[in-house]
Amino acid sequence: MTLNFSVKITVDAKDKTKAIYDSVNTDNEFYSENPVKTQIIFDEKIIITSETEQLTHLRANLNSTLRLIQASYDSIESVKI
Numbered sequence: 001m002t003l004n005f006s007v008k009i010t011v012d013a014k015d016k017t018k019a020i021y022d023s024v025n026t027d028n029e030f031y032s033e034n035p036v037k038t039q040i041i042f043d044e045k046i047i048i049t050s051e052t053e054q055l056t057h058l059r060a061n062l063n064s065t066l067r068l069i070q071a072s073y074d075s076i077e078s079v080k081i
Contacts, residue, residue, distance in 0.1 A: 004051060005058045011046040011069055016076050021046045023072040024065065036061040 013020050021042040028040050036052040038061060048065060052058045 002053055004053055005055050006049070006051040007058065007062060009048045009062070009066075011048070012044075013046075013069075013073055016073060017044070017046060018042060019076055020069055020072040024068045027068060028065075034061065038065070040065075 011017070011020070021040065024046070025040045025042075028034075028038055035054065035057045036050050038048065038050045041047050046069070050058055050061055050065075052061070
């Protein structure tokens with residue numbers, strides 16, 4: 001029996017959302033061998049959906065993505081764009 005694990009996360013960083021999306025989605029686009037099927041879309045907010053058969057892969061992918069979002073936000077805040 002194979003289980004599928006999935007998650008959907010919505011991020012709203014107000015006026016910084018688009019810049020964060022551009023930063024995080026670039027990383028996602030160039031990692032085609034990712035074992036987690038991840039889609040990141042921008043529609044006024046960042047919407048991240050991920051699916052995999054391995055719970056540990058999902059956890060690792062989410063940790064990486066959320067840390068990238070936090071780092072992007074912190075970087076933007078540090079220069080007061």
